[in-house]
Ligand code: C2E
Ligand code: MG
């Protein structure tokens with residue numbers, strides 16, 4: 001117990017310097033629309049590249065950051081970094097950022113978000129804020145109300161890990177959510193457990209009535225994907241498509257669908273023809 005307490009105290013101390021030493025990095029995991037078979041957004045997932053311990057999982061350090069209040073400056077860095085990086089992506093691709101309930105209790109989150117989108121030059125509707133139910137348990141109506149102004153700027157909200165906590169349906173009605181993310185625990189045994197399929201089907205139906213989208217988290221197999229399609233789930237996220245990857249790999253992940261989106265010809269001679277055509281068009285405009 002002593003050892004555990006010491007290692008926690010060390011981690012707590014090191015967290016403070018990690019931000020100034022630029023040891024944090026955002027990885028991005030694609031979220032894929034099942035109808036269009038295209039990436040619609042990326043979820044920003046925080047990584048800590050520790051100088052001696054290597055990559056540390058957020059599951060290990062986020063709870064400490066929340067307890068110490070360090071999540072406030074760290075969360076602000078995440079929001080600013082994610083918005084800045086997303087501003088360079090194609091316009092139809094959004095970014096989802098996880099926000100802890102502590103950020104809402106102990107800071108003016110709405111101002112932080114407005115600052116982040118403004119300085120990045122990102123359209124508000126390209127940002128999705130992911131919150132878990134703890135936001136409702138630990139915040140006052142006034143705190144939550146302050147977030148609603150972001151909704152007017154087009155910022156969207158997703159209910160993360162749905163199904164794990166109290167899953168009060170009242171929360172879904174009391175806040176303008178655009179998405180419900182079904183927790184991985186319901187997806188893992190989707191192919192062989194009738195009960196999990198019943199839960200997913202119920203959430204899909206509920207979301208449809210409430211005009212919300214549904215994202216299935218932690219999709220790892222084709223059998224799960226098949227079931228999700230059959231149940232009418234709109235989007236998926238999971239290792240089956242891709243784990244979270246560094247920002248530098250976003251272009252590579254988007255490349256195949258981009259070719260489709262702008263209907264680029266596959267033959268190597270044709271892109272040149274497109275370029276010549278646009279140059280000629282530009283000359284005509286002059
Ligand atoms: P989350 O928001 O529910 O994120 C999804 C987690 O599931 C990520 O873990 C992701 O890597 C993992 N995952 C995705 N697909 C699969 C799959 O097919 N199979 C399995 N087994 N796992 C999958 P990660 O990156 O370790 O993050 C864990 C949690 O840490 C996140 O859960 C989120 O609650 C928290 N977190 C991460 N980044 C941030 C952040 O910037 N701010 C805050 N407040 N929390 C964060
Ligand atoms: Mg999330």
Ligand code: MG
Nearest residue numbers: 160161181217
């Ligand atoms: Mg989740």
